Amino acid sequence: MTEYHVIGAGLAGLAAACLLAERGKDVVLHEAAKAAGGRARSYFDAQLNCRIDNGNHLLLSGNDSTMHYLRRIGTEDSLTGPADPVFPFVDLCSGAHWKLRLNRGRLPWWIFAPSMRVPGTRPADYLLLLKLRRAGAGDLVERLVGGAGSLYRNLLEPLAIAALNTPLDIASALPLKVVLAETIERGGASSIPRFPAIGLSESFVDPALAWLQARGAEIRLGQRVTAIDPDQKTILAAPPWVAAELLPGLIVPDEFEAICNLHFKAQVDPGEAKFWGLIGGTAEWVFAKGEILSATISAANRYNDAGNAELAAKVWAELAKALGLGAELPEYRVVREKRATFAATPAQLARRPKTRTVNKNLVLAGDWTDTGLPATIEGAIRSGNAAAEAILNPGYP
Numbered sequence: 001m002t003e004y005h006v007i008g009a010g011l012a013g014l015a016a017a018c019l020l021a022e023r024g025k026d027v028v029l030h031e032a033a034k035a036a037g038g039r040a041r042s043y044f045d046a047q048l049n050c051r052i053d054n055g056n057h058l059l060l061s062g063n064d065s066t067m068h069y070l071r072r073i074g075t076e077d078s079l080t081g082p083a084d085p086v087f088p089f090v091d092l093c094s095g096a097h098w099k100l101r102l103n104r105g106r107l108p109w110w111i112f113a114p115s116m117r118v119p120g121t122r123p124a125d126y127l128l129l130l131k132l133r134r135a136g137a138g139d140l141v142e143r144l145v146g147g148a149g150s151l152y153r154n155l156l157e158p159l160a161i162a163a164l165n166t167p168l169d170i171a172s173a174l175p176l177k178v179v180l181a182e183t184i185e186r187g188g189a190s191s192i193p194r195f196p197a198i199g200l201s202e203s204f205v206d207p208a209l210a211w212l213q214a215r216g217a218e219i220r221l222g223q224r225v226t227a228i229d230p231d232q233k234t235i236l237a238a239p240p241w242v243a244a245e246l247l248p249g250l251i252v253p254d255e256f257e258a259i260c261n262l263h264f265k266a267q268v269d270p271g272e273a274k275f276w277g278l279i280g281g282t283a284e285w286v287f288a289k290g291e292i293l294s295a296t297i298s299a300a301n302r303y304n305d306a307g308n309a310e311l312a313a314k315v316w317a318e319l320a321k322a323l324g325l326g327a328e329l330p331e332y333r334v335v336r337e338k339r340a341t342f343a344a345t346p347a348q349l350a351r352r353p354k355t356r357t358v359n360k361n362l363v364l365a366g367d368w369t370d371t372g373l374p375a376t377i378e379g380a381i382r383s384g385n386a387a388a389e390a391i392l393n394p395g396y397p
């Protein structure tokens with residue numbers, strides 16, 4: 001039987017391998033690292049003496065491909081989050097706490113309820129979202145919708161920075177438009193925040209490997225692929241810089257943005273949602289998970305040279321203020337992912353390749369391929385599904 005080789009066991013490669021195995025194909029999954037998961041993984045941290053994720057990953061219930069992937073491997077119930085579409089925020093400048101609360105249906109009547117919408121906004125302000133609906137690749141987020149008072153500062157800015165991981169003065173509004181169309185515009189039922197209750201590996205990675213093994217897939221961890229056999233059916237799901245090395249001449253995104261996560265050993269009351277958006281601070285989001293309080297700084301290239309101790313002290317002071325915690329800095333771990341995602345600028349979007357290559361045996365997957373979505377779990381999984389479909393079906397677009 002024909003073997004299907006998948007290079008890279010990040011979420012794109014895992015999704016592709018699962019789809020192929022589900023269709024009864026012989027799968028060989030190659031992963032350079034000793035553990036699978038790529039940019040979404042959990043591990044034991046000796047300093048904190050517990051397992052942590054490399055970074056907080058926020059999903060929304062409208063991430064259909066992701067939810068389907070989790071149902072396939074049997075872990076949809078391993079996600080947690082608020083029961084409703086609610087987003088708690090704390091403004092570090094004013095000290096105000098509020099909750100954005102969407103109604104579940106498609107008709108957004110939450111906009112007309114002052115207790116549900118963003119404080120300081122009027123219903124007419126939300127017409128701004130229509131501007132985003134018309135966004136093209138060349139439209140920059142800040143130029144298109146920025147400077148628009150409370151709605152931008154208190155909602156669009158933190159959402160956009162999380163989705164695009166790119167400074168908003170240079171980020172294209174197009175992928176943000178796609179995210180909003182698949183979540184908030186579909187109504188609150190598609191916008192419920194979700195994240196792993198235990199860890200990324202427990203939800204996305206380890207059960208997928210077990211699921212694949214149970215279906216006879218061969219998993220080769222710790223084995224870096226250094227060349228591609230043009231006669232073998234192959235899905236290349238490695239990061240863009242590796243893909244460009246393996247396939248000279250391939251045009252791929254080549255500018256990246258960091259994400260910095262600061263994990264503090266601190267148990268706090270997780271509240272209704274188990275996370276908060278932070279307005280006016282260094283980090284944009286903070287998650288309470290068991291004994292760890294973990295803050296995320298997106299578009300973090302500007303902090304690449306900042307010292308860990310200095311950054312941790314600064315972020316902890318903000319968390320202490322926002323959540324009413326003690327001033328003493330607890331044990332912490334700073335995790336910097338310097339190439340967390342490609343920069344979602346118009347020029348970089350234009351470098352995203354299609355799934356198919358000139359070789360009919362070789363297709364591409366990864367959050368950096370041309371999914372229309374920003375570099376996210378949903379984009380990675382969708383790219384993996386598309387790659388598997390393309391290699392199985394010559395007629396697949």
Ligand SMILES: Cc1cc2nc3c(=O)[nH]c(=O)nc-3n(C[C@H](O)[C@H](O)[C@H](O)COP(=O)(O)OP(=O)(O)OC[C@H]3O[C@@H](n4cnc5c(N)ncnc54)[C@H](O)[C@@H]3O)c2cc1C
Nearest residue numbers: 008010011012032038039055057058225366367376377380
């Ligand atoms: C800190 C952080 C926070 C994030 N937050 C969010 C979030 O909140 N929500 C969200 O949706 N997304 C988030 N993302 C993005 C998300 O993690 C990625 O989009 C997704 O994990 C990318 O998966 P991938 O399979 O495309 O790539 P990768 O995870 O990079 O997988 C590629 C794999 O290929 C392997 N590989 C490389 N070279 C070779 C080789 N030669 N041979 C074999 N294997 C090779 C790598 O080791 C890796 O395992 C975040 C990312 C980071 C880093």
